[in-house]
Amino acid sequence: MPKIEVKNIYKIFGSRPKSIFPHLEKGMSKDEILEKTGHTVGINSASFQVEEGETFVIMGLSGSGKSTLIRCLNRLIEPTAGEVLIDGENILEASHQELLRMRQKKMAMVFQRFALFPHRTIVTNVEYGLEIQGVEDQIRREKAYEVLEMVGLKGYEESMPDQLSGGMQQRVGLARALATDPDVLLMDEAFSALDPLIKKEMQDELLELQAKMHKTIIFITHDLDEALKLGDRIAVMKDGKIVQIGTPEEILTDPANAYVKEFVQDVDRTKIITAATIMRKPDAVMAPKEGPRVAVRKMEEAGISSIYVTGKDKYLKGLVRIEDAVRLAKEGKDNLEEVIIKDIPTTAPDTPMVDLLPVAATTSYPIVVVDEDNKMLGIIVRVSVISGIIGRGD
Amino acid sequence: MFTLHIGPAFEALIDWLTDNFSGVFDLIRKVLMSGITGLEDILLFLPSLILIVIFALVAWKIAGRGVAAFTLLGFLLIVGMELWPQTMKTLALVMASALIALVIGIPLGIWAARNDMVEKFVRPVLDFMQTMPAFVYLIPAVLFFKLGKVPGAVATVIFSMPPAVRLTNLGIRQVPEDVVEAAKSFGSTPRQLLYKVQLPIATPTILAGVNQTIMLALSMVVISAMIGAGGLGSEVLKGITQLKIGLGFESGIAVVILAMILDRITQALGGTKSK
Incomplete structure (x- = not known):
């Protein structure tokens, strides 16, 4: 069962939201509906599932409905129609009491502009969620100190929010959300208001924390680089609709439509696209026991000047150049082993392209992609490194 | 051209109210009277010098x-x-009226902040209360409560209440939307949201309203000397009607002194709370 399941959520702003459904069914656009009826379509039939422990990024430009969508998950905004299942429980059917309990225990939110309580000290800000639940002073104070230390704010417990920098305030925001031990973290443009360097630092810390905590995170952003960095999967939104859901690589390499394509065109692809994406099958492979003559023939057939030699289970042994194979054949020797060049560049399939560039620049051989057992998966020739960067697949 | 007087209708309404609710008005009159005279008695019981020292310490x-x-x-x-006894009488009337105005005004402001319909209704009523010339309140107040301190207090309550309502409403509505959302997202009940987040953040604005209410109350209490509310106002009135320039000036100065002391103290109240 997915941790969160959103089914056909609609949010229409206006005096008679339900009256807009027939227009939507007819396929009228957001702008047409606004012009004709004065209603704003915030979310138009959004559906997605998020697995436990996953970081799910919802990305879109401002006005795409992403902030509305995340607020539908804890009903800060009441959806017009649809279902939001959290652990299989439909939160939209929950009573007021049940809703409060779910907000208290199951999920917590981090806000773009931090939204700290300006009249409370840092530690009482962090305690707030527990205070609401009626947790004893002593226990909640301990918990608050613990999470503040976790986010690197030890020693600031008695400061006031306005004495802290933006980055530190958002650490408080994060600590406040973590203090109630929620399963789900809702992060609404959590790092968008921060300076680029602080932002990067916070992203790295979130990744680090997440590696330990394994929360289910819904992260809203308009920043593609951030989405690609943090997201296990990304949903791209436009005009209230989800236009594509996929892993960062899928979004980059296989954009669903022109909108997504335009969105991703400026991204630094070298950081996202991995060796596995741009590798291809080697033109020719042979076993060591096949001997120099076969090697020469295979190379001639494929029109190449070197051939990879693999053992049992595609275990990579090395590479043989055509001149060595020819020499061996002339000398009448059958054993290829002595001319196999073992010192060839290899890489793991999940290595990003940015790390392949220096290798590709210095070697005259293709880079071999091998898994942890040194099994040959494919090769990367220089031309595919370059075409990968400029974004033109084979 | 045509004439349309709405005055007679208002007169009829007032007549009807005085005829049918005189019992209620009497009760209000008695309660207010005992409250105000009680306060006066306390303020005038202590020797002036001791009271001044107490006031100064409070101010400090x-x-x-x-x-x-x-x-x-x-x-x-x-x-x-x-002018000490008159000043204390004025102070007693100001304290009683402002207290009533705040006890009604602040909850009304909270209600208006949490309910748009209430705000829509309250807003024009407040405009009416504030822009109506202050003297006009004195007329129905006299009809309902005769002459003296009580109608003065009632007119003062009506005249001084709007800022308490307005600024409470404003203060709560000015709490940033995302801070309210944050409180809600942790599962606060509406009551917890109000007491733990909205009211504390709105406190400086609400206290500014308290300050305004007290200042308006003072000005109205002085005016209501015209219907026999006594205190410094009647000294001012004497100065005007009997052309006693010296007395008029002295009592005017006394009002100013009282106003400045009340203003500085209530302003400081707002300042310290907001830190």
Whole structure:
């Protein structure tokens, strides 16, 4: 069962939201509906599932409905129609009491502009969620100190929010959300208001924390680089609709439509696209026991000047150049082993392209992609490194 | 051209109210009267010098040394001008009226902040209350409650309540939307949201409203001397009607001193709370 399941959520702003459904069914656009009826379509039939422990990024430009969508998950905004299942429980059917309990225990939110309580000290800000639940002073104070230390704010417990920098305030925001031990973290443009360097630092810390905590995170952003960095999967939104859901690589390499394509065109692809994406099958492979003559023939057939030699289970042994194979054949020797060049560049399939560039620049051989057992998966020739960067697949 | 007087209809309404609710008005009258005279008795029971020292100490505690010194000197001047009893009567009426205005106004402001319909209804009523010339309140107040302190207090309550309502409403509505959302997202009940987040954040604005209410109350209490509310106002009135320029000036100065002391102390209240 997915941790969160959103089914056909609609949010229409206006005096008679339900009256807009027939227009939507007819396929009228957001702008047409606004012009004709004065209603704003915030979310138009959004559906997605998020697995436990996953970081799910919802990305879109401002006005795409992403902030509305995340607020539908804890009903800060009441959806017009649809279902939001959290652990299989439909939160939209929950009573007021049940809703409060779910907000208290199951999920917590981090806000773009931090939204700290300006009249409370840092530690009482962090305690707030527990205070609401009626947790004893002593226990909640301990918990608050613990999470503040976790986010690197030890020693600031008695400061006031306005004495802290933006980055530190958002650490408080994060600590406040973590203090109630929620399963789900809702992060609404959590790092968008921060300076680029602080932002990067916070992203790295979130990744680090997440590696330990394994929360289910819904992260809203308009920043593609951030989405690609943090997201296990990304949903791209436009005009209230989800236009594509996929892993960062899928979004980059296989954009669903022109909108997504335009969105991703400026991204630094070298950081996202991995060796596995741009590798291809080697033109020719042979076993060591096949001997120099076969090697020469295979190379001639494929029109190449070197051939990879693999053992049992595609275990990579090395590479043989055509001149060595020819020499061996002339000398009448059958054993290829002595001319196999073992010192060839290899890489793991999940290595990003940015790390392949220096290798590709210095070697005259293709880079071999091998898994942890040194099994040959494919090769990367220089031309595919370059075409990968400029974004033109084979 | 045509004539359309809405005055007679209002007269009829007032007549109807006085005829049918005289019992209610009497009750209000008695309660208010005992409250106000009680306060007066307390303020006038202590010797003026002791009371001045107490006031100065309170001013010191809340607003600092400067205001304390001003309180001490200002009140001593009032004693010197032989206006002390009148000043304390005015103060008693101001305190009683402002207290009632706040007890009604602040909850009304909270209600208006949490309910748009209430705000829509309250807003024009407040405009009416504030822009209607203050003297006009005196007329129905006299009809309902006769002459004296009680109609003065009632007119003062009506006249001084709007800022308490307005600024409470404004203060709560000015709490940033995302802070309210944050409180809600942790599962706060509406009551927890109000007491733990909205009211504390709105406190400086609400206290600004309290300050305004007290200042308006003072000005109205002085005016209501015209219907026999007594105190400094009647001295001012004497100065005008009998052309006693000296007395008029002295009692005017006494009002100013009282106003400044009340203003500085209540302002400081807002300042310290907001830190």
